[in-house]
Amino acid sequence: MWSCNNIKLFRRSVLPLLFGLFNVVNCFVFILPQRTIWSSKTIIATTSVLLLSKSSNNDHDEEEDRMQQLRSLLETSWNQSLMGNIPTTPMAAAQEIADCFFTHENAGVSIIDLQLPSLDLRQGARWYDAVLAADVAHLLVERLVQRQRDNNVDANDTNKQTPSSSKKALLLVRDEATVRSIERVWEKRALSFTEDDTEEEENDEEEDEQEMSNNNEETTVLYDDFADFGFLESIAAVESLSTSSPNASDSQQKPRKRNTETIDRRRIQLQSLFGEAIISEGADMEQKVIRALQSNVVSYLKEQQDEIDTIAMIAPVTRPEVMAICALVQKYAKTMRIILINPHFAKPRPMELQHAKTVYSLRPFLVRAKDSRKTLTKIVVLKRKQEWEVFISDSASEQFERLAVNRPKGIDAIDGPSMEWVAACAQQYLQQKNAESQ
Numbered sequence: 001m002w003s004c005n006n007i008k009l010f011r012r013s014v015l016p017l018l019f020g021l022f023n024v025v026n027c028f029v030f031i032l033p034q035r036t037i038w039s040s041k042t043i044i045a046t047t048s049v050l051l052l053s054k055s056s057n058n059d060h061d062e063e064e065d066r067m068q069q070l071r072s073l074l075e076t077s078w079n080q081s082l083m084g085n086i087p088t089t090p091m092a093a094a095q096e097i098a099d100c101f102f103t104h105e106n107a108g109v110s111i112i113d114l115q116l117p118s119l120d121l122r123q124g125a126r127w128y129d130a131v132l133a134a135d136v137a138h139l140l141v142e143r144l145v146q147r148q149r150d151n152n153v154d155a156n157d158t159n160k161q162t163p164s165s166s167k168k169a170l171l172l173v174r175d176e177a178t179v180r181s182i183e184r185v186w187e188k189r190a191l192s193f194t195e196d197d198t199e200e201e202e203n204d205e206e207e208d209e210q211e212m213s214n215n216n217e218e219t220t221v222l223y224d225d226f227a228d229f230g231f232l233e234s235i236a237a238v239e240s241l242s243t244s245s246p247n248a249s250d251s252q253q254k255p256r257k258r259n260t261e262t263i264d265r266r267r268i269q270l271q272s273l274f275g276e277a278i279i280s281e282g283a284d285m286e287q288k289v290i291r292a293l294q295s296n297v298v299s300y301l302k303e304q305q306d307e308i309d310t311i312a313m314i315a316p317v318t319r320p321e322v323m324a325i326c327a328l329v330q331k332y333a334k335t336m337r338i339i340l341i342n343p344h345f346a347k348p349r350p351m352e353l354q355h356a357k358t359v360y361s362l363r364p365f366l367v368r369a370k371d372s373r374k375t376l377t378k379i380v381v382l383k384r385k386q387e388w389e390v391f392i393s394d395s396a397s398e399q400f401e402r403l404a405v406n407r408p409k410g411i412d413a414i415d416g417p418s419m420e421w422v423a424a425c426a427q428q429y430l431q432q433k434n435a436e437s438q
Contacts, residue, residue: 100385130314168267171268173315286323315342377393
């Protein structure tokens with residue numbers, strides 16, 4: 001039992017000492033990272049990909065701020081001569097990815113990695129748009145088929161694993177609810193195009209009659225230059241066709257110019273992995289996955305085996321989805337091309353995906369001081385051909401510039417360079433900039 005004197009001594013001497021030690025540790029942990037941004041111990045905290053918060057609505061302003069910075073990152077600093085076309089629409093993204101695909105045409109499994117909130121379910125469902133992701137996959141298949149026609153592949157090369165110009169692709173999503181939402185938007189587009197065509201024909205007839213009756217009157221025709229870029233909304237826009245309000249005006253919802261490539265569905269079939277089945281993690285998960293695959297995918301491919309040679313899957317991120325993909329890869333990778341768009345695999349990677357290769361990858365990063373919204377440096381890790389490249393733009397740079405760095409050996413074919421390596425590259429760049437300015 002402590003005496004009163006001992007307690008008083010403890011309060012007067014030991015407690016102040018502990019309080020002083022706490023202040024020292026608190027200063028080191030929370031203040032030091034704000035000053036030494038590139039400390040090796042604070043790389044993860046200070047260099048992070050643009051991940052949207054999944055917390056409450058109180059963080060909505062911060063999420064919106066990060067989204068705005070991502071748009072600025074891609075649209076104002078993009079260097080087209082070094083980085084290719086900026087994927088601001090599904091059509092542009094599909095075109096850019098297709099340009100990279102022929103360097104990987106013999107791969108059984110190919111990875112498309114677009115870490116943009118509208119297309120990447122890994123960053124949260126709040127900004128994700130399944131319709132835009134389906135558009136990218138759909139248009140990519142169209143581009144691959146068209147390029148196959150244009151290249152006129154030699155008949156002697158039939159053993160190559162390239163899609164035939166006469167075959168179709170199977171586009172897979174998780175469940176029937178996702179299928180219905182995508183089909184609903186696609187059907188509305190097709191209907192609006194049909195109505196537009198009819199209306200245009202009627203307007204043309206009326207204009208011809210009016211021109212014949214008023215030969216002496218001067219006719220003024222107004223052209224919408226922006227319609228030439230296609231009807232699809234930019235992924236920089238927060239709202240897409242799948243979330244547009246039904247009360248919006250006709251001028252906002254109706255496309256002004258038809259682009260037949262975006263609605264041609266003769267070469268793609270939309271299907272779900274699991275149908276209406278609800279599959280959750282548990283002891284019987286594997287059995288449920290196999291049964292759902294047999295009834296929804298395998299049976300369909302058996303009926304259409306002479307028609308389909310490409311399987312594309314959008315955002316397989318959950319364990320049941322990855323398990324289903326592994327089963328499909330094991331069964332069809334030797335006879336079909338399999339394209340995975342924004343997948344997520346736990347480590348270690350499944351054995352069936354050991355030889356998968358990343359065809360195209362776009363990963364934007366921001367470098368900030370801790371607890372600050374001020375962006376110090378913008379980084380894009382990009383893979384378009386065979387090599388991973390790092391592009392950087394600071395406050396003094398108008399466009400991204402490629403970093404001439406020694407790439408680490410044994411870069412993962414799917415994951416690419418690590419965050420620590422990217423941070424080290426940026427640190428070297430900033431040190432050189434500081435040395436040049438002095």
